[in-house]
Amino acid sequence: MNHALAKLLNIRHPLIQAPMAGGPTTPAMVAAVSNAGALGSIGAGYLTPEALERAIGEVRTASDRPFGVNLFVPGACKRDAARVAAVNAHMAEFRRELGIEAPSAIDEVAPDFEAQLEAVLVAAPALVSTTFGALTAAQVDRLQSAGCRVAGTATTVAEARHLEATGVDAIVAQGFEAGGHRGSFLDEFDRSAVGTLALVPQIVDAVSLPVIASGGIMDGRGIAAARCLGAAGVQMGTAFLATDESGAKPEHKAALPGAADTATTLTAAFSGKPARGLRNRFITAFEHHADPLPDYPEQNAWTKDIRAAAAAQHRPEFMSLWAGQAAGMARPMPTAELVATLIREARTLIPDCI
Amino acid sequence: MNHALAKLLNIRHPLIQAPMAGGPTTPAMVAAVSNAGALGSIGAGYLTPEALERAIGEVRTASDRPFGVNLFVPGACKRDAARVAAVNAHMAEFRRELGIEAPSAIDEVAPDFEAQLEAVLVAAPALVSTTFGALTAAQVDRLQSAGCRVAGTATTVAEARHLEATGVDAIVAQGFEAGGHRGSFLDEFDRSAVGTLALVPQIVDAVSLPVIASGGIMDGRGIAAARCLGAAGVQMGTAFLATDESGAKPEHKAALPGAADTATTLTAAFSGKPARGLRNRFITAFEHHADPLPDYPEQNAWTKDIRAAAAAQHRPEFMSLWAGQAAGMARPMPTAELVATLIREARTLIPDCI
Numbered sequence: 001m002n003h004a005l006a007k008l009l010n011i012r013h014p015l016i017q018a019p020m021a022g023g024p025t026t027p028a029m030v031a032a033v034s035n036a037g038a039l040g041s042i043g044a045g046y047l048t049p050e051a052l053e054r055a056i057g058e059v060r061t062a063s064d065r066p067f068g069v070n071l072f073v074p075g076a077c078k079r080d081a082a083r084v085a086a087v088n089a090h091m092a093e094f095r096r097e098l099g100i101e102a103p104s105a106i107d108e109v110a111p112d113f114e115a116q117l118e119a120v121l122v123a124a125p126a127l128v129s130t131t132f133g134a135l136t137a138a139q140v141d142r143l144q145s146a147g148c149r150v151a152g153t154a155t156t157v158a159e160a161r162h163l164e165a166t167g168v169d170a171i172v173a174q175g176f177e178a179g180g181h182r183g184s185f186l187d188e189f190d191r192s193a194v195g196t197l198a199l200v201p202q203i204v205d206a207v208s209l210p211v212i213a214s215g216g217i218m219d220g221r222g223i224a225a226a227r228c229l230g231a232a233g234v235q236m237g238t239a240f241l242a243t244d245e246s247g248a249k250p251e252h253k254a255a256l257p258g259a260a261d262t263a264t265t266l267t268a269a270f271s272g273k274p275a276r277g278l279r280n281r282f283i284t285a286f287e288h289h290a291d292p293l294p295d296y297p298e299q300n301a302w303t304k305d306i307r308a309a310a311a312a313q314h315r316p317e318f319m320s321l322w323a324g325q326a327a328g329m330a331r332p333m334p335t336a337e338l339v340a341t342l343i344r345e346a347r348t349l350i351p352d353c354i
Numbered sequence: 355m356n357h358a359l360a361k362l363l364n365i366r367h368p369l370i371q372a373p374m375a376g377g378p379t380t381p382a383m384v385a386a387v388s389n390a391g392a393l394g395s396i397g398a399g400y401l402t403p404e405a406l407e408r409a410i411g412e413v414r415t416a417s418d419r420p421f422g423v424n425l426f427v428p429g430a431c432k433r434d435a436a437r438v439a440a441v442n443a444h445m446a447e448f449r450r451e452l453g454i455e456a457p458s459a460i461d462e463v464a465p466d467f468e469a470q471l472e473a474v475l476v477a478a479p480a481l482v483s484t485t486f487g488a489l490t491a492a493q494v495d496r497l498q499s500a501g502c503r504v505a506g507t508a509t510t511v512a513e514a515r516h517l518e519a520t521g522v523d524a525i526v527a528q529g530f531e532a533g534g535h536r537g538s539f540l541d542e543f544d545r546s547a548v549g550t551l552a553l554v555p556q557i558v559d560a561v562s563l564p565v566i567a568s569g570g571i572m573d574g575r576g577i578a579a580a581r582c583l584g585a586a587g588v589q590m591g592t593a594f595l596a597t598d599e600s601g602a603k604p605e606h607k608a609a610l611p612g613a614a615d616t617a618t619t620l621t622a623a624f625s626g627k628p629a630r631g632l633r634n635r636f637i638t639a640f641e642h643h644a645d646p647l648p649d650y651p652e653q654n655a656w657t658k659d660i661r662a663a664a665a666a667q668h669r670p671e672f673m674s675l676w677a678g679q680a681a682g683m684a685r686p687m688p689t690a691e692l693v694a695t696l697i698r699e700a701r702t703l704i705p706d707c708i
Contacts, residue, residue, distance in 0.1 A: 157614065175549055175551065176530060176549050177549040187616055191616040194616065194679050195531040195679060196552075197529065197569070197576060197580075198550075198569075198678065198679035199679075201573065201576065201680065201683065202680055202683065215549070216551040218552075221555050221582050221583050224579075225583045228578035228582055228703050228704070229575050229576065229579045260511065261552065261553060262510050262512070324552065325548050325552035326551075349582050
């Protein structure tokens with residue numbers, strides 16, 4: 001099998017630990033993955049430039065291997081006070097139960113993207129990946145000139161082609177099974193719900209870049225399968241959520257192993273953008289909610305206090321329990337042991353696949 | 355890799371041509387697949403016992419190899435005149451354009467299942483597979499005593515376990531990517547939208563039977579991937595739709611190669627049950643239709659005249675253009691050549707996988 005991705009990223013195994021924003025991808029996890037010969041990634045979408053610099057510094061203290069940083073490319077967000085008022089009324093009962101008050105106002109709904117990008121340019125990690133959109137060709141070029149490889153996330157063939165035209169080095173093909181936010185940016189969401197097994201070969205055939213398969217890959221079987229589909233490597237998120245080094249909340253980690261295949265659903269309730277997580281009371285309360293939500297990331301900013309209080313009070317029914325469709329296969333173990341296990345399993349099926 | 359399925363069905367290659375009801379699986383296609391060492395299957399869900407006997411006779415004239423027959427297990431269908439009236443009002447413009455009148459009444463909305471089952475018991479094909487539900491343990495036992503192997507279709511782990519408890523010999527794990535009707539019967543549909551890559555290993559781990567992967571598999575890459583996931587074999591439908599022997603309408607065949615990954619959607623508009631097909635005017639006209647549809651198969655019976663007229667008049671906008679999420683990879687060629695190509699491709703990746 002071809003080892004273009006491993007060469008491109010200067011890593012031993014073409015396996016990327018998915019950048020999961022919001023806490024799970026601790027520097028300890030990222031460093032452990034990279035030290036094991038794969039590629040750890042910092043999910044930096046919600047980090048201020050200062051927090052991002054700090055995280056990168058911690059990873060570099062713990063590892064001299066290549067690692068990645070993921071940014072959320074901002075799209076249009078029209079802030080809307082009426083939508084905010086409506087959604088806060090809908091969430092009043094959650095805050096009452098948690099004993100908290102809604103913030104009176106939120107100034108910044110997301111970190112400044114340009115400042116994040118500058119921080120990344122200075123730090124120059126081996127890989128910069130993006131979600132929710134495409135960088136401009138000029139931005140891609142600046143990152144590459146700084147020594148970074150650049151990957152974009154596509155949920156459709158059209159998105160993959162769009163990303164290729166910006167000059168990126170690789171495409172992350174994110175299937176419908178994937179946990180957390182869907183990276184869709186061109187197609188309306190309902191048109192882009194393509195499963196990993198159908199998506200990967202179609203993207204492989206459509207672009208001339210290494211394709212990284214993601215969505216539903218949890219063990220060596222999934223890795224070997226992705227390689228058969230033509231992927232140059234894999235990106236795995238949920239598989240790493242239950243590791244010792246994962247920064248996911250204890251209730252989140254505990255809910256994964258053994259979860260049913262049908263336990264997850266897509267919801268825009270937490271952030272304003274569709275994401276896959278374990279169905280809980282928060283999600284269910286929005287299932288038949290007719291009012292339009294504030295756009296991403298304004299909705300995300302207005303649910304932050306609820307998620308934080310839920311974490312502090314150990315109330316998983318109000319947490320965003322991101323998880324893919326094979327979450328039940330998550331294994332609680334040290335990160336390094338998981339990487340070694342995944343490689344061993346996949347090589348049992350296809351010796352040179354990882 | 356294990357060859358349990360090939361042994362079970364006495365075939366050379368553990369590749370099943372999916373039983374596609376409604377015309378595509380002509381006896382010529384079924385026989386060509388079986389003669390090529392895989393397993394052809396008659397989609398008999400809509401066939402009268404007499405038509406089924408005739409189809410089986412034609413397959414046996416053209417091949418002495420094992421083949422399969424698929425039946426639709428009936429569920430509850432409450433016939434509802436008010437829903438029928440409403441849907442016929444909604445479809446009046448289609449009939450007007452096609453120059454046809456709605457039937458005044460429909461006596462039988464589906465063939466008699468018990469009679470179909472008796473016909474199958476007499477003919478005793480190598481494999482009887484079922485969709486939309488589970489046979490009783492007694493029915494499974496009768497088929498096995500008649501010399502048939504029995505497979506049930508599952509879209510979730512719970513459905514696979516349910517089927518295993520009835521004594522079937524194998525499970526078809528149908529992922530979200532699959533074209534045509536979803537076989538879901540236990541879970542509400544929105545809970546059972548699990549992609550093939552996530553579904554197969556979870557079903558493999560949950561049951562002790564050979565698992566046949568289906569949904570999104572279009573070439574040797576998909577076959578090898580499915581085997582890596584732990585499947586004992588594969589079932590492929592859309593891949594066979596464009597072959598010379600396929601009975602799909604010319605407009606249907608022509609629409610497949612090159613179709614976009616996002617061209618399909620799930621719709622209950624044609625039959626009352628969710629099925630995946632190429633988005634067209636008929637489907638779109640029902641996307642925001644708020645009235646509840648008649649149950650399956652009553653809705654199916656009331657759209658039959660429209661589909662027939664659309665076929666006769668070459669109007670694909672009113673046809674059910676069933677297709678999976680990788681339909682664009684369909685290859686127009688003789689069936690035997692497709693089977694040989696699939697096997698060659700898959701063996702290039704994993705020599706003994708098929």
